[in-house]
Amino acid sequence: MTMQLVRPELVPDPSLSQAEMEALQRDIAEDARFEDDLDFSPETIASAGDAPVDDQTTLRTGDGAADPPLVAGVDQAFVDDKAISAIVVLRGGEVVERVSAVEQTEIPYIPGLLSFREGGAILAAFAELEIDPDVVLVDGSGRIHFREAGLATHIGVTLDVPAVGVAKNLLCGTPEQSLEETYPEGARIPITADDSVETCPGGTVIGHALQTRQYDSPNRYINPLIVSPGHRVSASTAADIVDATTDGYKLPEPTRLADSYADGAKASVE
DNA sequence: GCGACAG
DNA sequence: ATCTTGTCGC
Numbered sequence: 001m002t003m004q005l006v007r008p009e010l011v012p013d014p015s016l017s018q019a020e021m022e023a024l025q026r027d028i029a030e031d032a033r034f035e036d037d038l039d040f041s042p043e044t045i046a047s048a049g050d051a052p053v054d055d056q057t058t059l060r061t062g063d064g065a066a067d068p069p070l071v072a073g074v075d076q077a078f079v080d081d082k083a084i085s086a087i088v089v090l091r092g093g094e095v096v097e098r099v100s101a102v103e104q105t106e107i108p109y110i111p112g113l114l115s116f117r118e119g120g121a122i123l124a125a126f127a128e129l130e131i132d133p134d135v136v137l138v139d140g141s142g143r144i145h146f147r148e149a150g151l152a153t154h155i156g157v158t159l160d161v162p163a164v165g166v167a168k169n170l171l172c173g174t175p176e177q178s179l180e181e182t183y184p185e186g187a188r189i190p191i192t193a194d195d196s197v198e199t200c201p202g203g204t205v206i207g208h209a210l211q212t213r214q215y216d217s218p219n220r221y222i223n224p225l226i227v228s229p230g231h232r233v234s235a236s237t238a239a240d241i242v243d244a245t246t247d248g249y250k251l252p253e254p255t256r257l258a259d260s261y262a263d264g265a266k267a268s269v270e
Numbered sequence: 271g272c273g274a275c276a277g
Numbered sequence: 278a279t280c281t282t283g284t285c286g287c
Binding site: 076078109110111112114117118139140141144145146150151152165167168169170171172196226 | 274275276277
């Protein structure tokens, strides 16, 4: 048991009234830190094999090069009213651990209150995890949320672990450039707070649309990922982390693996 | 009242 | 998220 419920009082309780859920989210947003507070630098995420080889470094031994950070991906799958949460932890592109947990969902999906539907299963999965990840990639929004307390923020603050939100669609906020256009791989479009984000001044950059993958020529295109800070990371670093963990697919590797692991776990759920 | 809304 | 065949493109 490595991960600790640092803030047990903030655990998403699905029996709360909607007003109470929203109040809890405001508390969470107050404790959330959308600034870098990491034990690593995003550039050190890639495995040695992915980085340009430096024979000087290769020849030296014990030159202080630390192990790459542990990056965890979390994703859920559903079977009827059961939520299956899967966590896969990678270090330098290698899977180090993976766990899953199944929990009954108590409420339906409600935009803005996702953590109260999926949070229980996610925390149950984290309780199974033996490794303490350096950062967690959560499927969904972080700061890009009506009260700046999306799923990634809720999980990050509750466990006090650096967290990043990785979503496929925009929940709220305004892109600085239309997301209807086709952007090249690597493009980042800032998402700023508008009136729908009631807890912070308009214009604040609360995340980015990140084009992690794009087709070369044709009249076919891939939608960007929506990346936002969850806890203890800035908006730009959140995008850097997703960039560093992406490997040929739209989704970052930890998220992709958690996605398929959760999907496969559906078979062993009744 | 209308519109908009992660997974 | 989930239900699903075919289809387009590299």
